[in-house]
Amino acid sequence: MEIKTPLYDCHIEAGGKIVPFAGYLLPVQYKSGVIAEHMAVRKAAGLFDVSHMGEVIIRGKDALDNIQMLVTNDCGRMIDGQVRYSPMCNGEGGVIDDLLIYRIDSEEYLIVVNASNRHKDVHWMKSHLQGDAELVDISDETALVALQGPLAESILSKLADASKLPKKYYKFKYNVDVAGTSCMVSKTGYTGEEGYEICCKNEDAVRLWELLLKAGKDDGLIPCGLGARDTLRLEAGMPLYGHEMDEEVSPIEAGLGFAVKLKKENFIGKKGIIDRGTPTRTRVGLKITGRGIARENCPVFYNDKEIGRTTSGTHSPYLGYPIAMALVDVNVSSVHTELEVDVRGRRIAAEIVELPFYKR
């Protein structure tokens, strides 16, 4: 049985095409369609319901020590109001999930996890907690919306005191008054554009959603579904759990080495990652130059030899041609390498290109 987010009725009213996703009923697109929604975010602004994401609080005197043990990135020098991205690994160095860690204060952290991994993550984190630290899963009481696009700041400033909003990427403000509602506002996102993620209580979500849409109407703000969320993150070269990484893939292989701090004293998965040695495969971006669209799990060939598989792929609405990400042999991973991808039995030409595909 799928769960409805607090914004479900808003999606129906706006003509959202509802699909089950990670146990939630969410719109894959609205009336305007994936391409128009995608382009709204690139050119103006889009509003996403991401209430399915899980939110977990870890608090206590030993909160930081526990987080340091759980994640691969180093959270030791974070300051209040800072956000950090990190994979969380199992003992073998495979990725359990990728997370955002928000430092509220030195003894309280908010962690945002993927909806599909929420229960697994909570179980894993709880079973590894030590000392003075408690974990509270607040996902069911919490709504999250993402306002993304070049006009996001001017739209949000109509409802909130601009001086109270976070200014820099990966910073957040707790307790911001957005049109009379207390929200946590972070300058984060999953689209490759400027924008905010706004966290509030379930009961405030509908009002906030409607006020945001109204405030941005003249600027071209439209609601956007999961379809555009996926094409936007793909253009931005951002990995998605279950595609670019999973419990078998190490964060290094997934191209997330920047968030793995082997110099950190210890963390779960450190030994596993070191024991794996030099990675034999790596994540690359592909531009499909032949006719067709490579989706996930298509075999990739170099000179007739299978060298890996695609992990995600789509038609890029902004670039106007198909793109994909793939996990391939490191020896055949340099930019401009010409490859072939097997799309349902048909080999089509592709070329390795730099990630991200799109940069604002």
Next chain:
Amino acid sequence: MSKEFLFTKTHEWVQFLDDTTARIGISDYAQSELGDLVFINLPEEGDEVIVGESFADVESVKAVSNVYSPVTGTVKSINKNLLDQPELVNMDAMDAWFVEVEGISDKGDLLSEEEYKKLIAE
């Protein structure tokens, strides 16, 4: 000869130009369910198509779907415009034919427009 449209349960349309020649496309309902089309893979002229078997595929941003032939015959011509402008199907699905088939020797269970409307209303 009437130029009426007949439909399959799998949401293709077929319009017979004479007893053994017809054009095939996908229904307006199908295009709206698929969403923005970004790629269409068509057969080549001279290819055989067979009742109930896939002869083309359409890709939306999100997914790929097969298009099944309502008839058995030989591809006489393809609508090359769709190769570069798949969005033509979204704009007017009943005008955006995929292939013209000749030498039709068999056809599947086809629905009238009225019957098809009932089917998609269910």
